[in-house]
Amino acid sequence: MGIEDISKPYIYPDIELDRTEGEAIEAARKLYKQPIKDPDSWLEEDISRNILLTTVDAIINWSRRSSIWPINSGLACCAFEMIATAASRFDISRFGMEIFRPSPRQADLLIACGTLTWKMAPTYKRIYEQMAEPKWVIAMGSCAISGGLFRHSYSVVPGINMIIPVDIYIPGCPPRPETLLHGIQALQEKIKHQSIAKKKEQS
Amino acid sequence: MTFKTEPFVVNAGPQHPSTHGLFRMRFTLDGEVIQDVEPVFGYLHRGIEKLAEGLNYTQDIVFTDRMDYLTSMSNNQAYVLAVEKLAGIQVPERAEYLRVIMTELMRISSHLMTVGFLLNELGAFMTPLLYMFREREKILDLFEMVCGQRLTYNYLRIGGVSQDIPEEFLPALKRYIDSLPGFIAEYDQLLAENEILLMRTKNIGILKRETAINCSVSGPVLRASGVNWDIRKADPYSIYDRFDFDVPVGSVGDIYDRYRMRIEEMHQSIRIIKQAMAQMPSGEIQSKVPRVLRPPKGEAYGHIEAPKGELGFYLVSDGSTNPYRFHVRPSSFINLQVLRELMTGVKIADAIVIFGSIDICLGEVDR
Amino acid sequence: MTLALPATEISAKLETQFPGSLVDSSGNTIVVKPESIFQIASFLKNTPGFDFDYLNFITAVDYNTYFEVVYYLVSLEHNHGLILKTRCTNRENPTVPSVVSLWNGANFQEREVYDLMGIKFEGHPNLKRIMLWEGFQGHPLRKDFKLQ
Numbered sequence: 001m002g003i004e005d006i007s008k009p010y011i012y013p014d015i016e017l018d019r020t021e022g023e024a025i026e027a028a029r030k031l032y033k034q035p036i037k038d039p040d041s042w043l044e045e046d047i048s049r050n051i052l053l054t055t056v057d058a059i060i061n062w063s064r065r066s067s068i069w070p071i072n073s074g075l076a077c078c079a080f081e082m083i084a085t086a087a088s089r090f091d092i093s094r095f096g097m098e099i100f101r102p103s104p105r106q107a108d109l110l111i112a113c114g115t116l117t118w119k120m121a122p123t124y125k126r127i128y129e130q131m132a133e134p135k136w137v138i139a140m141g142s143c144a145i146s147g148g149l150f151r152h153s154y155s156v157v158p159g160i161n162m163i164i165p166v167d168i169y170i171p172g173c174p175p176r177p178e179t180l181l182h183g184i185q186a187l188q189e190k191i192k193h194q195s196i197a198k199k200k201e202q203s
Numbered sequence: 204m205t206f207k208t209e210p211f212v213v214n215a216g217p218q219h220p221s222t223h224g225l226f227r228m229r230f231t232l233d234g235e236v237i238q239d240v241e242p243v244f245g246y247l248h249r250g251i252e253k254l255a256e257g258l259n260y261t262q263d264i265v266f267t268d269r270m271d272y273l274t275s276m277s278n279n280q281a282y283v284l285a286v287e288k289l290a291g292i293q294v295p296e297r298a299e300y301l302r303v304i305m306t307e308l309m310r311i312s313s314h315l316m317t318v319g320f321l322l323n324e325l326g327a328f329m330t331p332l333l334y335m336f337r338e339r340e341k342i343l344d345l346f347e348m349v350c351g352q353r354l355t356y357n358y359l360r361i362g363g364v365s366q367d368i369p370e371e372f373l374p375a376l377k378r379y380i381d382s383l384p385g386f387i388a389e390y391d392q393l394l395a396e397n398e399i400l401l402m403r404t405k406n407i408g409i410l411k412r413e414t415a416i417n418c419s420v421s422g423p424v425l426r427a428s429g430v431n432w433d434i435r436k437a438d439p440y441s442i443y444d445r446f447d448f449d450v451p452v453g454s455v456g457d458i459y460d461r462y463r464m465r466i467e468e469m470h471q472s473i474r475i476i477k478q479a480m481a482q483m484p485s486g487e488i489q490s491k492v493p494r495v496l497r498p499p500k501g502e503a504y505g506h507i508e509a510p511k512g513e514l515g516f517y518l519v520s521d522g523s524t525n526p527y528r529f530h531v532r533p534s535s536f537i538n539l540q541v542l543r544e545l546m547t548g549v550k551i552a553d554a555i556v557i558f559g560s561i562d563i564c565l566g567e568v569d570r
Numbered sequence: 571m572t573l574a575l576p577a578t579e580i581s582a583k584l585e586t587q588f589p590g591s592l593v594d595s596s597g598n599t600i601v602v603k604p605e606s607i608f609q610i611a612s613f614l615k616n617t618p619g620f621d622f623d624y625l626n627f628i629t630a631v632d633y634n635t636y637f638e639v640v641y642y643l644v645s646l647e648h649n650h651g652l653i654l655k656t657r658c659t660n661r662e663n664p665t666v667p668s669v670v671s672l673w674n675g676a677n678f679q680e681r682e683v684y685d686l687m688g689i690k691f692e693g694h695p696n697l698k699r700i701m702l703w704e705g706f707q708g709h710p711l712r713k714d715f716k717l718q
Contacts, residue, residue, distance in 0.1 A: 022704030077272035087336035102220035153250035419675025438572035532627040
C-alpha cells in the first residue's frame, strides 16, 4: 500500500453500517431513561425459605459463590485496577474467580469497570443478555455508579443501572484492588442468601 | 486448483479480549488475508474537551489524569506545561526534578505494560504479563508514597507539584532503580532470544519511514522506523537539556523494532532518573500561583514526549478562569492512522500483534 | 529547540507567491484565506528551506462570529515549526479544503474536527463522524451547544 492509498475510501459500504449502529444507539437513548431497580428480593429470602430447600440452597449457593467467573471486559480506567486485582500481587484466584472468560456465555459476573458511553450501551446490554443465568453485575467506580466526573457529558450514560440491573456498587475513582476484593466478597455474601425457589428478578 | 473467495467483513470489538479497551476494527478478509481494515472509534468518547471548558485551569488536571490512564503523570506534565506557558509561570528547581523523576518512572511503567500485553497477544499467555505487573506494582508503590494514589495521581500542579516527597522515598527509589536493569535484562534475554517471538515479530508490520512521517506518527513507533525525533531532545522542555541520555532509533520498523525501542527506552529512563536523583536540589516545590488563575488572552501549545508519543495540549485563553478551548493532541489516536498501511496484506493472526505493538490507550484515543 | 519560524519572513515570501491570500501574520502564526489554504500548505511542504513534512495537529476553535482552523506544521529535517490558521465566517456551512492528499496524518483529525465542530473539509476521502454516532444532533464543541 502506497502513501497515497492510506486515506482512500474503504472497499465495503462502511457508512451504511455506521447508520445502522447509530439508529440502535438513538433507540437505546430513548428507551433507557430511568434507572433499573436494584435486585433486592434476597432481603426477604430468609422468611420465605422452604425447609425442604434450605440444604439444597446451601449447597447450590456454596458452589455458585465459590466459583464466580468474571467476564474479561474492561470499559475504562478502572479496568486496569481490575487487571491488577487479577495479577500477581492481589491475586483474585484466592477467591475462586481467577478464570476471566473472554466470552460472555461462559461468565457469571460482569464487572462494569469504567465509563459507559451511549455508543457502547447497546453492545454492553447485549453482552449482559448473552450471559447465562444466574448472573451478577458489579458497578465498579464512580463512572459506572453515576457517570462520576463525566456525568454531565453529552455522550455518557449516567450510571450503568440505566442499562442493566446492578447487584453491588463499589465507590472510588478508581477503587483500589482491595476494595474490589471486598466488593466481590460482599457479592458472595449476597449469593449466600439466594434461593432457587424464587427466581432472581429480571430487568 | 484455485478456489475463488469472496471478501468477508469481520468485526473485532468493541468487546474483544485483546483490543486494549473499547476499540473496534472492521476487517475485510479474503480467506485469511486482510484486504482492508477500518478502525472505529468513540466507544469511550467522554467529551473531555467540552467538559474541561466548564471547569477552571486547576480543576482540569483531573481530566488529564483520566485520559491515558497508564501514563497519568505524563498527561499532567503536558497540561501544566501548556498552562505555565500560557500564564508565564516559573517552576522551582526541585519541582522540575520531581516532575522528571515521576514522568520517567511513568514511562517505565507504561513500557512494561506495553511489552507485557504485546507478549500476551503473541501467545505467551499471562506469564510475562504477571511479571511485568509485579514490577509495575513496585512503581505504583512509589507513587502511592508520594501522593497516595495508585492510578490517577493529580500530582503535578500548575507551578509545581502538590507535595514534597517523604524522607523514605529516595532510598526506596534507589533500591528499585538499582534492581530494575537486572529484571529487564532477564526478561529481555528470555524473550528476545525466543524463536517463536522472533518468527512472529521480525519483518512483520513494517512501517516505512516516509509513511510514518506522512501519517504524523510519533513516539517509539516513529523512532522504530528510523526517525531520530524525540521531543526531549528536539524541543527540550522542563530540564531535559541537563541530562545525558541516548535516543534509541530502529532500522527496519517492524514489530520487533518497536518492541526493542521500549526495552531500550526503559534503560535510558533509568539513566535519567539516576542523574536526576544525584542532582536534585532542596528548596521550594511550588511557586506562587493565584488560587484562581486567570491567564492573559492568548494561546499556547505545550507538548512532551509521553511514553506513547508526542502528547500536546493546545489551550486558548480569553482572560477568564476557564480555558476557552482545550484541545489535546492525542498521540495514540494519531498513531492509529497507520493501521491500514500495516495491516493490509497480512494474516489476521498478525493483526492483533501489530495493533499491540503500536501501543494505544483508549482513554486517550477517544477522550 | 524547535525553532518557531518568524512569520514576517514567511509572509513576505507567501505574499509574492500568492498575492492577496494572507489575512494576518504575527509571532509565529500566519492566518490565510480558507480558499488558498491547500496551495499554501502545499507550497510550505514542498519548498526547500521550509520542508514542513510533518503535520503535528489540526484543531478548530469557535470564536462565535467565526471558526478558526489551526494547523501546526513541523519540519523534522530543519527542526522548525509554524502555526497556520484559517478563518471561516459562514456558521451554517463552514467549509475548508482538505489537506489529506498532502499529509495522511490529517485524515482522522479532520474527521474529528468535522464531528465535534461541524467544519466540512472539501476533498476529504471519507468525511463522516468519528467519535459520535451517525444520527447525533449537533456538534458538541461549538459554543452554542449546551450541556444539560
